[in-house]
Amino acid sequence: MAVFVSTGTYINYGKISQFLAADNIAKNMFMKAGDLAPNLSLLIELVRKAIEWKNGIDSTSESLNETSLYLYDLCGKYIRQAKVILNSGQTGTIINPSTGNQVTIATPNPQFRVGDPGALMEAGETTLTLNLAGVVNPSLEITLDGVEVPYGDPLVFSFTATYSPDSVEIVFSDQVENGWLLNIHMVQLVNV
Amino acid sequence: MAFTGTSTVTQTSDITSLVITDTSSYSSEAQGTFSGRRIYLFKVDATTLIPDGNPTAYIDFPFSFGASITITGVLNTDYSLSVNVVWLSNAPQPGSIYTATEVVTFLNYINDFLYGKVQQLAANTTLVNATNWYNSLTKVYNEKENATQATLFDDQFAAQSAINRAFNLINHESLFF
Numbered sequence: 622m623a624v625f626v627s628t629g630t631y632i633n634y635g636k637i638s639q640f641l642a643a644d645n646i647a648k649n650m651f652m653k654a655g656d657l658a659p660n661l662s663l664l665i666e667l668v669r670k671a672i673e674w675k676n677g678i679d680s681t682s683e684s685l686n687e688t689s690l691y692l693y694d695l696c697g698k699y700i701r702q703a704k705v706i707l708n709s710g711q712t713g714t715i716i717n718p719s720t721g722n723q724v725t726i727a728t729p730n731p732q733f734r735v736g737d738p739g740a741l742m743e744a745g746e747t748t749l750t751l752n753l754a755g756v757v758n759p760s761l762e763i764t765l766d767g768v769e770v771p772y773g774d775p776l777v778f779s780f781t782a783t784y785s786p787d788s789v790e791i792v793f794s795d796q797v798e799n800g801w802l803l804n805i806h807m808v809q810l811v812n813v
Numbered sequence: 814m815a816f817t818g819t820s821t822v823t824q825t826s827d828i829t830s831l832v833i834t835d836t837s838s839y840s841s842e843a844q845g846t847f848s849g850r851r852i853y854l855f856k857v858d859a860t861t862l863i864p865d866g867n868p869t870a871y872i873d874f875p876f877s878f879g880a881s882i883t884i885t886g887v888l889n890t891d892y893s894l895s896v897n898v899v900w901l902s903n904a905p906q907p908g909s910i911y912t913a914t915e916v917v918t919f920l921n922y923i924n925d926f927l928y929g930k931v932q933q934l935a936a937n938t939t940l941v942n943a944t945n946w947y948n949s950l951t952k953v954y955n956e957k958e959n960a961t962q963a964t965l966f967d968d969q970f971a972a973q974s975a976i977n978r979a980f981n982l983i984n985h986e987s988l989f990f
Contacts (some may be wrong), residue, residue, distance in 0.1 A: 660947070660951075663951060663954075664941065667927070667931070667950070667951065667954045668931050668934070670927075670954075671924065671927045671928040671930075671931040672928075672931070674921075674924040674927075674928060675924075675928045678826045678828065678921070679826060684932055687932070687935045687936070688928070688931050688932055688935045690935070691931070691934060691935035691938070694938075
């Protein structure tokens, strides 16, 4: 699945790669008296500035996608270094691989005692649906009165979980009882 | 404090238009002491660029327009212009400056041409190996950069010359590309 990269980011890759290519060409000209792609730096600059101009007057132009990818292609072996340079000194970003969205990590931790007012479950129930989007599969852990509940063990009280994009459904192997302290841990990717 | 007329020139997404903004302070001489403002868009041959049907060599910029005026439909090609704004004072004061001039170069048509070529390259990456095609592309690009650099030094003639050289290649595209 494609990961969305803004035109501005491609332009930044181009700016850095243009410098890196020029530096490399200059080194090769001096040390080896030649370079396999002596015009690469200029070509990256030309393409980058053309895209920068188009993005400035019409950032919704569909052609920007194709031309930006071409710029990315031109950056070639410099792209890894450009990415490192671009992100140095900044906080990194996390991309949810299944959606391509930038996300932060959250750790929701609902805890309740069965039967208490406002508790997420009542005695006799076996299923709990948490309407939380982006819960990482598998990340759910549950403790009952401080003791971890096994996952999918047919011999003891256990649970199974079904992860959906917008929710996670927990099914316990037996009915829950009043007074049980259930503490649910999970990792969630939240869109920014 | 004496009045000093100042202005800026920008563009909208419409590449045939330009926007001139009066950034002067009217604290020392109120707008009521002026009878109007005029804009002259001088080309290198000393003629002025005016919208179709404009009866004078200048463009009127009355105070009723506010701080900005959008002049539409004048840039039908790229130009390096000497943009001159004149404030018409009814009571000129010693030390005040009632004119502001700036060299501004518009390169959207060359940029549009270059972007079109980049689109061709993106669709057919082997074009870069066609020597004439690539050399002509870089020539157009270099002339655009020349025009930009000349503008930084307020050298309107050098900027316009670079534009003309770029258009020589663009207008004979079938020969050079």
